[in-house]
Amino acid sequence: MELRGVEELMDLLHACRGARDTPGRCGGRVDLHDHALQTAALLRRSRPADKELQVAGLVHALGQLLRPADPTGHTDLAADLVRPLLGERVSGLVRHHSGGYAHDAETDDLLSLRHAHEAGRVVGIDAGVLEDWRTVLELVAAQHSRLGAVD
Numbered sequence: 001m002e003l004r005g006v007e008e009l010m011d012l013l014h015a016c017r018g019a020r021d022t023p024g025r026c027g028g029r030v031d032l033h034d035h036a037l038q039t040a041a042l043l044r045r046s047r048p049a050d051k052e053l054q055v056a057g058l059v060h061a062l063g064q065l066l067r068p069a070d071p072t073g074h075t076d077l078a079a080d081l082v083r084p085l086l087g088e089r090v091s092g093l094v095r096h097h098s099g100g101y102a103h104d105a106e107t108d109d110l111l112s113l114r115h116a117h118e119a120g121r122v123v124g125i126d127a128g129v130l131e132d133w134r135t136v137l138e139l140v141a142a143q144h145s146r147l148g149a150v151d
């Protein structure tokens, strides 16, 4: 699977609504769509200047939607999926969000992401809507996308 742009990414994030039956899923009792919005909103509050980190929070759980039966491979899947559109840093944050080795330079960012991912599981909280993130996604994609860069 390959993402061809922000619109396809948004479609995929919309498809996370209602995804709550996966064993060991990221969002706990909260569905993946709400978990993604809550994680991103928490990062927007704690790290307001870091759009890439916020976007990593928004997309970090996509692998669970695409391959729900593979709890170990889903982070790599999501990281590989978003890399061409959102760049190496977002991809790396997604890849390592659930633990394991991190480069020193990544540590603070990963801790922030992991904290938001743990905290973003509150049932019934209003964390906004996906449309709020379109501009930020387009900004990060415009900075990093290799799509269309060859001309």
Ligand SMILES: [Fe+2]
Binding pocket: 026, 027, 035, 039, 060, 061, 117, 118
């Ligand atoms: Fe998560």
